[in-house]
Amino acid sequence: MTTTARPGQAGEPGRRRPVSSRPSTDAATDATTDAAGRDSTLARPPQPSVDQSVRTELANGVVEQVAPYRRPNSQPSAGTGDGRGTALRAGALALRRWWFPAEPYARAAVLRTIIYLFVIFDIRRLVNDVVPKGYVPAELYQPVLVPRVLQLPAPNPFIVHTLQAVIVGGCLIAAAGLLPRLAGWAVALAFTWWLFIDMSYGKVDHDHLALLVALYVLPTIGFSGTRRDRRSPVGGIRRRWVATSGWRDMARTESVGWALRCVQVAVVATYFFSAWAKIRVGGWHWPTGATFAWAVDRRGTALSDPVLNYPWVLVAGQWMLILAEALSPLVFVLRGRWRAAFIGFWLMFHLTTYLSISIHFLPTAVGWLAFAPLERVRAGASRVYRRVRGALTRPGVVRDTLEPITPQS
């Protein structure tokens, strides 16, 4: 699933890509700055060489669109002498560009489909003891803060089955790209309640932050602009559906970029805050303790139990984990293969914990897809499909069969 992710290609805000695809943003400065607006070239007058590089990248006819945007950005520093104001302004601009990169609708649309299908899998296979809890006596129900304040009733069979129906129904509709706001908000609220129930029996899990954030930001992107595309023939239901879903909508918008960025940040925050919690709860000597031995002793599998006899392996693992968690925000700085390797490291980490102590953290792992250029999945899939179909319908294949070849039959 996640092997399709080519994170370095994820169309980061500053990646050099054809500026033509985002005419509405400050394309000229975009081409000179890196992601996260690390460079403050926003406020620097454009250099002729930069101009040249932009022009070489531009598709025909887009230069006109670029030009008007270059001037306002280069103006403030000229002659005002107000360095601090300029820096502030540049910082604000960089911040805005980082949080609101223009990204293709299709990327969020594909992610949306995956996320909503994953939620169904989640409530059936992962957080799947909510329905049973509807049948458990309420004495063990100890609601956490939010349901306590909202005075949500203790789960009963009616509540849990209704929530399940709303989540499954809403997810199927939203995954199909239909009613993205209505179905999306319904799923977000029902799934939140679902999690509140699950976390209100004495144990709280910490793997759902990214998924929860995704469910709250995905409805905000609304319908695709291709929804009202009337060029598809009347009666072409499948085409209408694809147009409505936005799976092929390559138009870049800031609202999509913000939604994807929120999921990315939620994923990274899950790791980074884990390092913080280890220091806060376990203390600075956490990596030198026996926490991994504790985990394997209690939850070990046939694969991991033997490792208990080699405690240095577990200590090394503790050091590696807390360092990787603390450094997780680096993924926003890394590019290309380095970024892919970094994300691959985390996916391998989750696979390892799954094989060794049966903890998978899948709801977080699936969030890494927000870094992937998912809009290319469809093109890749149809290329493969065409190739396979082409190979199968080649005359050579027909000749290999035992059927007599009768042209025009």
Place this chain on the structure above:
Amino acid sequence: MRTDAEQTEGRLSRAGLAWRAAVTVGALAVLVWGSGWGTDDAFPAGPMVQYAFYVNPNGTISSNYIEADTTAGTRIRVRLSSEGVGIPRGEIEGQLSRIIAHPSLLQAIADAQQRRHPGEPQFVRLYLMTDVTTLHNRIPGKITTKTLATWDVRR
């Protein structure tokens, strides 16, 4: 498919930008507060405390479970899972001190078995048990088993 030249204006309106920025700042503030000062009670904003505790390399590891005498005359280990009584082990451990103080809470386990698996042997007496493993230089050694609480099931 649409070409680049046909693509639409994708900038957010001032209002769209403003509420998104406010939500972002608010959510980040709640997350930072949760990690720095919150507890699990603040879910989903609480600290990411999975495996965040320190374990002494020469300390002990407690592993808790529930056993039951059944109507079939056997003593079995209660399945603390979604397929079993519907309450995972971690949640019993999360309420351990509460259950030790009020063993009557174990009645809920027997009731859950009755409701979810009426065809199986029912629980007559429940035992909240713990296996304590002593670590020696991080390597698990001797295991001692203790009974933390017992409960005679009411019918």
